[in-house]
Amino acid sequence: MLPFARVTIIGLGLIGSSIARAVQATMPTVRITGHDADADVRERVRQLGFCDDVTDTAGASVVDADLVILCVPVGAMGAVGAEIADDLPADAIVSDVGSSKESVLTALRAVLPSATIIPAHPVAGTENSGPDAGFATLFNGRWCIVTPPEGSEPAAAERIAEFWRRIGANVDVMDPKHHDLVLAVTSHLPHLIAYTIVGTASDMEEVTQSEVIKYSAGGFRDFTRIAASDPTMWRDVFLNNKDAVLEMLQRFTEDLTALQRAIRWGDGDTLFELFTRTRAVRRSIIEQGQDDAKPDFGRSH
Amino acid sequence: MLPFARVTIIGLGLIGSSIARAVQATMPTVRITGHDADADVRERVRQLGFCDDVTDTAGASVVDADLVILCVPVGAMGAVGAEIADDLPADAIVSDVGSSKESVLTALRAVLPSATIIPAHPVAGTENSGPDAGFATLFNGRWCIVTPPEGSEPAAAERIAEFWRRIGANVDVMDPKHHDLVLAVTSHLPHLIAYTIVGTASDMEEVTQSEVIKYSAGGFRDFTRIAASDPTMWRDVFLNNKDAVLEMLQRFTEDLTALQRAIRWGDGDTLFELFTRTRAVRRSIIEQGQDDAKPDFGRSH
Ligand SMILES: NC(=O)c1ccc[n+]([C@@H]2O[C@H](COP(=O)([O-])OP(=O)(O)OC[C@H]3O[C@@H](n4cnc5c(N)ncnc54)[C@H](OP(=O)(O)O)[C@@H]3O)[C@@H](O)[C@H]2O)c1
Ligand SMILES: NC(=O)c1ccc[n+]([C@@H]2O[C@H](COP(=O)([O-])OP(=O)(O)OC[C@H]3O[C@@H](n4cnc5c(N)ncnc54)[C@H](OP(=O)(O)O)[C@@H]3O)[C@@H](O)[C@H]2O)c1
Known part of the structure; x- marks a missing residue:
C-alpha cells in the first residue's frame, strides 16, 4: 500500500521539484499538488508538468492533502505553516525537507499546534x-533523516520513512538536536568554509581574479561548486543552526591553528600523519556508495 | 619541428606517467626514458609500456637526453638533481613539475650550477x-606555468613552453615567487583546508565516524577527494611554500572570523552578500573551461 495518496509540495525548487518528479516516477497514482510563492516558478512548473495541479495560494494547495511537504528555505517554514493553518485537514501529516531541524520544528509547532508534524531532511542536492x-533520481542511494518529535505517533513517522524509501532514499531516524549537530559537520561547516575561501580568493590584491580562475584546477574549483549554492537557503541554514555551526567552527579553527603551527615550525611528521589519516575517510565514503570512485569525481578530462 | 627528441622523466607517478603517455600520443617519434627510485614502480612501468626504456639509476636515464623532467615530490628535487649531475649532457634542459617553484629552483641551482634549468608546473591532477x-589527456585545456629564472635564455623557456603546448596545455610564464603566491591561493590553501576539515570531522566524539560517512553527500565528501591526495607530495608542498601558505592562511582566518561573527550576531545580510558574490566566481570558472558545467561535477546520480 502506498503511504500517501494526495501529496502537496510547497516550494517547487530543486528539492520540491525533485520530490514531485520522483513521486511521479515511482508512485504514478499519487496525486501531486504544488504551490510556490513565486508566480514565475508556478508558471514554469505548469509547463514542466510534474504536478497534477499548481495552486496560486498555499492554503488552496493543502485542502485535500494527506501529506504536505514544505520545501522552502528554513527561515520561511514558519510563515508557510501559518499560511496553511486554516485549510490543513486534521488527519494530514506535515513534513519538510529543511537542512536544520530543531528550529523548523519549533517554528511549525508554534503555528500548527495541533497538526502531526514529522520533519525530515534528505541529504542530497546539487549546487543548482x-x-x-x-x-527524479536525486535521492537514489542517499540518506534521508527523519526526526520525529518526542511523543509523536510512531505510525506517522513510519509513513514518512516509507515515502522516502519509495522515492529511492535510505532512511535513518534521529532526534532533531543530534541531526543538527551531525549536519553541522557534514554539510554546514563545509559550506561555510567553501564560501569563505572563495571570498578570500576574490579579495586578493597581489593575485588577480583572472589568475584565481585560470589556475583553479589546482584544487580551488572544487570549493566553488558548493559556494555557488543558493544564498537564501544557506543564509537561513546558518542563522537557524547557529549553535552547532559555531561549535564545529571552533573545533575546525583549533585544528587549523595546529596545522599552521606545524607548517611554521617545519614539522613534516604531523602533516604527514594527518594527510595519511584523511585518505582513509575518502576510502570509506567510496566503499559505502556515498561518492563516485572515479578520479576527480569523474570529471571529463 | 619537435621541441625535444629524447625526453627523460624521473619520477613515474601520476604526473610523470601522464607526461610520458601524452608524449607518446602526441609526439610518437620522441624517445622516452624513465627512472623511478622505487623498483616496484619501475617494474610496473615496464609492463605498462609508456617508456621506451626504464633505467635502474637516475644517472643512466639522462646520459642521452635533451630534456630531463623531474616529477618527484618537491622535497626530493635537490637529491635527484645531485644524482644526475655527473651524467647530464651540457646542452640538456632540466625542468620539473613541482607544485612550488622558488624552493625547487634554489635546490636545483645548488646541485646543478651550470645546467639550463627551466622549472614548470602543470596545474592539473587528480587525487590518485x-x-x-x-x-594522456590530463593536461588538455589546463594551464602549465613556466617559471624561467632571471637571466635564463628565452629560447630555452620557449622550448619548454612548446613542449607543454604539444601535450595539450595552455602555457603562461610567471616569475617563481609570484607562482608560489598564486598557487598558495588556488591550490595549497584549498588542500590545507580540506585536510583540516576531514581531520576535524574524524575526531568528533558526539558525531560518529559512521555518521560522518553516511551523510557526507551534504557537502563534506567534496573535501575528502582532495584530502585523499598523496601525503608525501603535500607535506613537501607545505614545507616548501611556507611563507605564501601562511600568508594566505592568515587572510582566510580573518575572513572566517568575520563570518563567525556574522552568524553569532544573526547578521543575515553579510552572509547573503558574500554568498551571492561567490556564485559569480563559479560562473567564471565554468565559462573559462576550467570546470565541468554539469551539476555536482557531473557525478552520476
Ligand atoms: N539544495 C540542497 O542541496 C538541499 C538539500 C537538502 C535540503 N534542502 C532544503 O530544502 C529546502 C529548499 O531548498 P531548495 O534547494 O529546493 O531551494 P530552491 O531551489 O531555491 O527552492 C525553494 C523554492 O521555495 C520558494 N519559496 C521561498 N519562500 C517561499 C514561501 N514563503 N512560500 C512558498 N514558496 C517559497 C522559492 O521561490 P523563490 O526563490 O523564487 O522566491 C523557491 O522556488 C530548504 O529548506 C533547504 O534547506 C536543500
Ligand atoms: N598530483 C598532482 O595533482 C600534481 C599536480 C601538479 C604537480 N604535481 C607535482 O608533481 C610531482 C609528482 O607528483 P605526483 O602526483 O606525480 O606524485 P606520485 O604519483 O606519488 O609520483 C611520484 C613518484 O616519484 C617517485 N620518487 C620519489 N622520490 C624519488 C627520488 N628521489 N628519485 C626518483 N623517484 C622518486 C615516487 O616513488 P615512491 O612514491 O614509490 O617512493 C613516485 O613513483 C610533485 O612534485 C608534485 O608537487 C602534482
Missing part, C-alpha cells in the same frame, strides 16, 4: 536551484 | 598517485 534543477 | 593513475 529552481524547478528546472530537480530530477 | 602512482604510474597507473596517469593518463
